[in-house]
Amino acid sequence: MTSGIPSATISRLVTYLRILEAMEAEHKASTSSTELAERSGNTAFQVRKDLAYFGRFGTRGMGYTVKLLRRELMRVLGLTQAWNVVILGIGRLGEAIANYPGASDYAFNYVGLFDVAEGIVDKDVRGLKVRHLDELQDFVREFAESDPQPSPVDGKRRRVDMGFLAVPPEKAQDAAQALVNAGIKGILNFAPVVIAPRTIEREGGADVSDEWQGVIVENVDFLAGMKRLAFYILNPHLKLEMEDTL
C-alpha cells in the first residue's frame, strides 16, 4: 500500500512542512498547491501528487488549511512522536549538531553523547556528560530499561531510535558498527564515507549479519555538497533549476 513512494517525494514533504511552518508564523490561514509550489521551487502538479501519496488534505475550490496540512505532514513524517538520539563524536561538528536549534522542536531528544578522546569524555555539553564510546551498548540497554514508555516504532519499551555519526571519516565504519551492535536502527551519517553493512563469511558466500537487517542510513555530507557545487559552477547549463519567471 505505502509502497512505491519516490524518495524525492519525502525530501519535498520536508520542504513543504517548513513552508507551512513559516506560513503559520505569518498567520496565514490557508494556502494552495500553486503557492506551495512557488515557495518550494516545484510545480503545483508535483505538490498535489506528493500530497496525494498520503491522503486527501485539501478542499476542492478552496485549497489547504495551513494548520491542518502542517499537522498531517508532521504525522506522515513521524514528527508527532519523540525520537531518542545519541551522537557519536563530540568534536566541533558533533557539538554544533547537539546545539543546533530546531531539532528539539520536533521532539528529537539527545539522550547520550559519546566520544573516545581524553579531553572530550566527561565534558559537559548541553547539560549532558559526554560518555566513552565503550559504554554505548550498556547505555542503550539501560536507557530502554529505565523508561517503560513504548517506542513509537515497534510498540516495545522506549529505546534509542537514532545515532548520529560525527566521528572522523576513518572511524565512521567502526562507529556505525557500534551503533548497530547496540541495536540502533537509524543512522544519520555526517562522515564523508559510505557506511556499508559489515558482511560475514558463510558457506556459499558472504552474507550480511543480522544486526544490519532493517538499518536505515541517511547521509549528510557537506564535502560532497562542496564538490557538487564546484561541478555545477563549471557546468551551469546543467543546473537549469531555480529559474522560473512566473
Add this chain to the structure above:
Amino acid sequence: MTSGIPSATISRLVTYLRILEAMEAEHKASTSSTELAERSGNTAFQVRKDLAYFGRFGTRGMGYTVKLLRRELMRVLGLTQAWNVVILGIGRLGEAIANYPGASDYAFNYVGLFDVAEGIVDKDVRGLKVRHLDELQDFVREFAESDPQPSPVDGKRRRVDMGFLAVPPEKAQDAAQALVNAGIKGILNFAPVVIAPRTIEREGGADVSDEWQGVIVENVDFLAGMKRLAFYILNPHLKLEMEDTL
C-alpha cells in the same frame, strides 16, 4: 553537448572518487566497475554508465587504473583547480565547517569569514580574522583586484567562487542576497530554508533580478536528514537500499 547528465550521476561520481582515494591509500593499482559498484552500493551497469557520460577511462578486459580514474574524476568534478570560499556565519556550525579536515585536500581555500555578532567579529578562526558582514562586498572586490590569477570559471581575474551559508535560518535569505550582490555565483546553504531568487516587480509581472542569473545553490540540510530518517524508520519497507541523497 554535456547536457542531459542526471544530477544523481554527479552525486555518485563524488562517491566513486572517494572510493578511489581509499583504494590509492590501500596501494591498489587497478579496479573494476564491479568492485566500484560493491563499494558504493550501486550496480556495475550504473557505474559504467555514469563514467561513460564523461569519457572512456577503462581498458576492456582489464578494468580501470585507480590513479588514472581518480585524476579523471577530479578533473570532471572541477577539483583540480583552486576554489576560493567565504563562510557567512561563524557560530558553532560555521567554525566546525571552517575547521573540518578534508576540504583543503581539494584546494577549497577559505579566504574570508563573516559574521555580525559582537563576540564573533574580530575573533581569530583558523588564522583568519572574522570580518563584519557589511565588509563582504568590499572584501570580494579587493580580493579580486589583489590577485591577477584568472578564475578557473570564467577566465577573469581570481575572485571568490563560493559562499557557505551557516547563519541562523531567519537570516539565511538576506545573507544569500549579500553573497549574490557581491557577485558570488555558488552558494552552499546549510540553513533549513529554501533560498530563492529575490524577485523584483516589473511591468507585466515579477522578474528575477540579474544578479541571480547563473547562481547555483546546493543544500546541506541535516535537520531535513533527521526528518527523512524518522520517516524511513517508521516505513522501513520503502528503503530497500542505502543510497545517498541530495
Add this chain to the structure above:
DNA sequence: GTTTGTGAACGCCTTCACAGCA
C-alpha cells in the same frame, strides 16, 4: 576469457489534462 562501453528496453517519476467536488 574478461571487462568495458553503449544503444535499446524497461520502469519509475514527473507532467499533464480533466474529472470531481465545494
Add this chain to the structure above:
DNA sequence: TGCTGTGAAGGCGTTCACAAAC
C-alpha cells in the same frame, strides 16, 4: 467558477544485453 485529486501520457534515468577491445 476555482482548486484539488488522479488516471494516463510522456520523459528521463536505470537496467540490460551484447558488441567491442584487450
